[in-house]
């Protein structure tokens with residue numbers, strides 16, 4: 001049998017791996033969008049295989065760089081089944097719908113310019129109907145379960161603590177000569193100590209491992225108590241400076257981590273008497289989904305729920321969906337916290353909030369996530385001043401602060417710990433994906449030192465016999 005790498009090779013995004021078994025079954029693991037790098041649009045324009053020949057898709061988690069091209073797969077003829085966990089399905093529904101809408105909005109602007117030049121309009125790579133067609137093909141698997149496909153393919157799922165619903169996927173294939181071969185896809189691996197999720201479950205040993213290496217050359221700074229850090233920041237800006245705090249945050253995970261920390265402040269009686277707004281329809285939906293799947297939470301937050309009731313709900317927390325209510329926040333001069341999407345501040349309502357609050361040094365823009373170069377969050381972090389937003393320049397008088405300790409990815413020591421269930425003597429190869437700036441190369445050397453002698457860094461569209 002054979003594996004081909006169609007993404008997450010030269011970059012950290014676009015995850016797509018194709019398995020072709022001895023019996024002719026084709027299985028795609030993830031079908032992600034390339035994001036935030038030169039040539040992304042070109043790479044997303046076409047899938048590099050015949051979609052109609054794929055039998056099954058297995059999805060590790062809902063992040064768009066792992067799932068974002070699934071509707072396109074269906075649009076171009078995929079007729080099989082897509083397997084994922086039920087919380088991943090819930091997140092997919094809102095994230096892919098959002099992705100289809102963002103494409104439409106972006107193309108409206110692009111096509112207006114093209115029309116002025118007499119050029120043909122560009123079509124979106126998929127639309128909301130393709131998303132619906134995809135969702136019809138999904139089969140739910142339990143987060144900690146085994147699946148038997150046609151007596152020749154056995155699949156095990158292992159929660160890996162990265163985001164809600166995320167799993168590593170372990171396949172055992174029966175070969176024509178009656179021998180077996182096992183292949184493990186780690187997906188994105190979470191951290192051993194997360195505020196919401198339990199540590200990753202160590203997966204079964206495998207002949208071949210396809211391992212992420214996003215932090216293959218980096219260690220995280222020591223974990224801090226977010227509640228304590230945020231308390232200091234909120235007291236300083238809202239209580240003493242009487243300003244507003246604007247937090248651009250990814251709708252899934254980061255937003256809930258922040259709400260949960262402020263919820264704890266409220267429970268402990270340390271939250272100043274200010275309003276906290278979550279101004280994003282997507283973040284509201286993601287928070288509801290997260291709350292619906294409490295069965296995936298770790299013991300600490302479940303204990304907290306037993307005492308406090310709800311981790312994403314307190315008296316002064318207000319979720320805003322309505323556009324007019326969002327606009328009304330501009331005229332509100334009271335000190336407050338506004339958590340809004342998108343995480344990199346390139347789209348969504350947070351862009352308006354940043355624009356409207358840049359003028360005063362009483363206000364703080366608090367950056368809590370990764371930002372690709374040239375995104376608005378990246379420019380703020382880099383001190384670009386004046387800042388161009390919606391085609392106009394604005395003086396940056398507001399303070400900008402970055403909290404760099406957030407991460408949903410294991411660092412290299414944590415990844416090595418995660419691979420402890422793999423026996424270097426039995427392992428045939430580890431393929432490294434999802435690493436940039438030397439992360440894969442550096443991690444390969446570390447794995448060699450652990451006794452894994454055949455570590456491979458595959459190139460785009462490269463195939464290997466398993």
Ligand SMILES: [Zn+2]
Pocket residue numbers: 061063066162188
């Ligand atoms: Zn991810």
